[in-house]
Amino acid sequence: MKFEVAANIAYEAKSSSTLILNVQPYKFDGQLVIKEDFHVDPDLKMQELLSDTGEKRFQVVEVAEAGNISIHYKATVENEIKAIPAEHLVDVPIQKMPVAALSYLNPSRYCQSDRLYKFASNKFGNKESAFHKVIAICDWINDNVEYSGGHTNAQTSAYDTITEQVGVCRDFAHLGVALCRALTIPARYLTCYAYQLQPPDFHACFEAYLGGYWIIFDATKLAPINGLIKIATGPDAADTAFAGTFGNLDFRSLDVSSRFLGDEFQGVDYSTSTQGYAYV
Amino acid sequence: MKFEVAANIAYEAKSSSTLILNVQPYKFDGQLVIKEDFHVDPDLKMQELLSDTGEKRFQVVEVAEAGNISIHYKATVENEIKAIPAEHLVDVPIQKMPVAALSYLNPSRYCQSDRLYKFASNKFGNKESAFHKVIAICDWINDNVEYSGGHTNAQTSAYDTITEQVGVCRDFAHLGVALCRALTIPARYLTCYAYQLQPPDFHACFEAYLGGYWIIFDATKLAPINGLIKIATGPDAADTAFAGTFGNLDFRSLDVSSRFLGDEFQGVDYSTSTQGYAYV
């Protein structure tokens, strides 16, 4: 389905600085960037890069001198997200996992799966399949963690959220990723534009490797799965922040939007015990 | 210089399991694997994989049934490590960094650079260059952290070591990496065979991106830099452990060795204020 996504971001530079922006949907089979426009006011030197794992692309913006900077990004993007029946989402034995999935079994900065083994196996270990474990993980997070801003910060990790049980989409996704990895299910953090997300903002979900597919999960259950336009995937928020600032830059404002370009949007359920969703 | 490196590892499998071994030096311009032999007793199905960033290769060993397993690896490897004069190790501005280096500015599981900004800038910020900052970081770690086993474990991170000030090579390297990243110097964890390391074992060091080179640093100062045979580099130990076990495997023993194949070994100093060392 086709969406017009946009992000307008403002900074004030106190001196020459560098800004690395990761707001452009990346290009892969499951998602087509039909057209996009990225410009910065004032006009600054920019360079687009593609991460070596190909899971994100970013713009390196050179801020030559102090002053206000506004970034304007707009794109028309078509995603293709399909439902995969549960019976196809079979457990993948380690020795059959591709290298790219194996690396997503490791703990990361905000997803300390190495400290969650017992919790994860006590709570979810008895489910019949990896897919049903992830469904149960999302339900548990949704039931036990309060979605509320202002309680967590850039250092909050899955190890905190599992106990403090309050946070935002970033925290929900980190906990989901960490619990999957603790159960030897490869999982990666996903940043995206989310149609119908209220209030509008960048969104975070995660993907688990099941039956050879990266199945999308949103433990917050705040936006339809098929309205997600993927920006980046990675180990966790440490690698996928929408902006990295180097130098003396003050964040001023962020405005994110997503508009459906079709006639009528049919939001799909979240992954359920009968089917999961994946970019195909 | 040429070395014969070997690793003999034993496990007892209680049931069918999978073992992922990361003990083979990887192949790149700075290091030539002349010959190698990897075999497992009993003879088990194995598959060699190369990580997608190409920074390590590993063997996935399928353990079909319970029993004792012994892994025997031996290789002849030639490394080429050169001294780079300090004047070539100039600071690299963000916008000039390759993608592969940028990703090594992010915090990781055991290297929480995002919590060390003030410490790092208070202690090392005033040094004249990035290179001199890393030299000062290694000296500070070596002066303040006691090298002693049994005090740290698999969950110990740079954030612990900076205060608890005791650990092994893994902890020294994690702290070095984290402090570099906190100063916007890309740094990656390095595992290796280390000639003349006493007692013999796998070793951990780190590399910092300076002047376009990945300069090798060993904050433990326990083995000559030019005797290091690189096995893997990655964000930290979470991605570069010599073995990952899945299933029911008990570790039994590890025996690591490195033998110089030339006439006479001339160990080089560690990186100093006048020069650094890199694989070239």
Next chain:
Amino acid sequence: MKFEVAANIAYEAKSSSTLILNVQPYKFDGQLVIKEDFHVDPDLKMQELLSDTGEKRFQVVEVAEAGNISIHYKATVENEIKAIPAEHLVDVPIQKMPVAALSYLNPSRYCQSDRLYKFASNKFGNKESAFHKVIAICDWINDNVEYSGGHTNAQTSAYDTITEQVGVCRDFAHLGVALCRALTIPARYLTCYAYQLQPPDFHACFEAYLGGYWIIFDATKLAPINGLIKIATGPDAADTAFAGTFGNLDFRSLDVSSRFLGDEFQGVDYSTSTQGYAYV
């Protein structure tokens, strides 16, 4: 009931040091120390102190010079532990709590109740009374935390155990205390001799303030409640360790025992939904 408790402890002093031992049952209405013998070999200067809150007494032993030290303690102690019917264990409103109970609402070194509010209220908040909340806490700990040595250390706290879900009596008690305080139920850590504990050792439980009584709870359920001879109570293990060493002392051995001096010992159930147990 009457018990003969004993502790034999050995240290090796490398130099003149000080040893503070907290192994003597303290004297209060619920417990009578009929006779006791405390001696140290070699004969060293000792001084008995009573903590200012009166919740423990200890011996300060001055070790004049290097050498082996063996401490021998033996006592005949009679405890009086009674069952209190649940209907008497009514919730105590804050404004009715004595000062001594109020202080046990605060978080402490190993019991970070301030980080467990949501977890505690999500999991136990809906129980009908404070007493039933504590019963549920003990059951949850017993069901979810594996009793196993070697996984935790002197720095392990309730915040770790709630997620890592493995530990020993100390960890079980810390978590029980922390969860109670998070629910505004005063709770204190209790060290004791425990009859029929296998293997014999010092034991840790906790007490919660309910209906005006300090009700005893043992989340490990490893020893009969009425066989406990109380040594000390305090905020947590930081204040109640059996020994504190100052100087250069190496721990050598510990042997603890408890012998019933009556005809036949009738172990009582743990606190249940119908009754709790307290020293009276």
Next chain:
Amino acid sequence: MKFEVAANIAYEAKSSSTLILNVQPYKFDGQLVIKEDFHVDPDLKMQELLSDTGEKRFQVVEVAEAGNISIHYKATVENEIKAIPAEHLVDVPIQKMPVAALSYLNPSRYCQSDRLYKFASNKFGNKESAFHKVIAICDWINDNVEYSGGHTNAQTSAYDTITEQVGVCRDFAHLGVALCRALTIPARYLTCYAYQLQPPDFHACFEAYLGGYWIIFDATKLAPINGLIKIATGPDAADTAFAGTFGNLDFRSLDVSSRFLGDEFQGVDYSTSTQGYAYV
């Protein structure tokens, strides 16, 4: 010297609640409360309590129903703080310490001295005396920790501040206390009214037990030592918060003041290598 101290605090109760206020200077030899007035509007049931260690007193306020509450406290207090020459501040051997001092060697919620042994001894261990160690601790904190609000919260502890190196008076005091205890110097957290503190607020300092005196230290160096009116001492902020709320109370505002009642105020230096200050 004589001061008029005042605190005006406002809450909004959403339902019947209980408020425990700890804002009244406590009474001891070093401080005389000449007169005081504590009233709450509306008029609510109150009860004054003295902690069992006598180190603080507090008011338990019963909030019967929802509504706005304003607390008004004003007192005339005379403190007596004397300079003690360094030569009298001799190290006190463990076996000579009173019970009340021994308990202040233990780690507490926000002062994890058990994790700072190596740091403390590496950095301060070589100083000639306990007194000079504490002086060096205060200087190090003042030099390395940035005084700045908004970076730390109610969960921030000494273990964080030692590395993150930013915080407010609470964090400075916690770190000072933790480092002293790590060096076997009894130390306790102190809350107070501070004359000439800008902006006016409650203040936190600490006391270390030296030469038989509790010597006052303020690592922030923001207010004259002899202008401090002590409210409470305890293990750390967990036991000495100015208010504890139970029920549904929202904090609205706080206004603290201290006025000198003499002719001319002579602020004294902070404790220096030549002398320390103590209430006498």
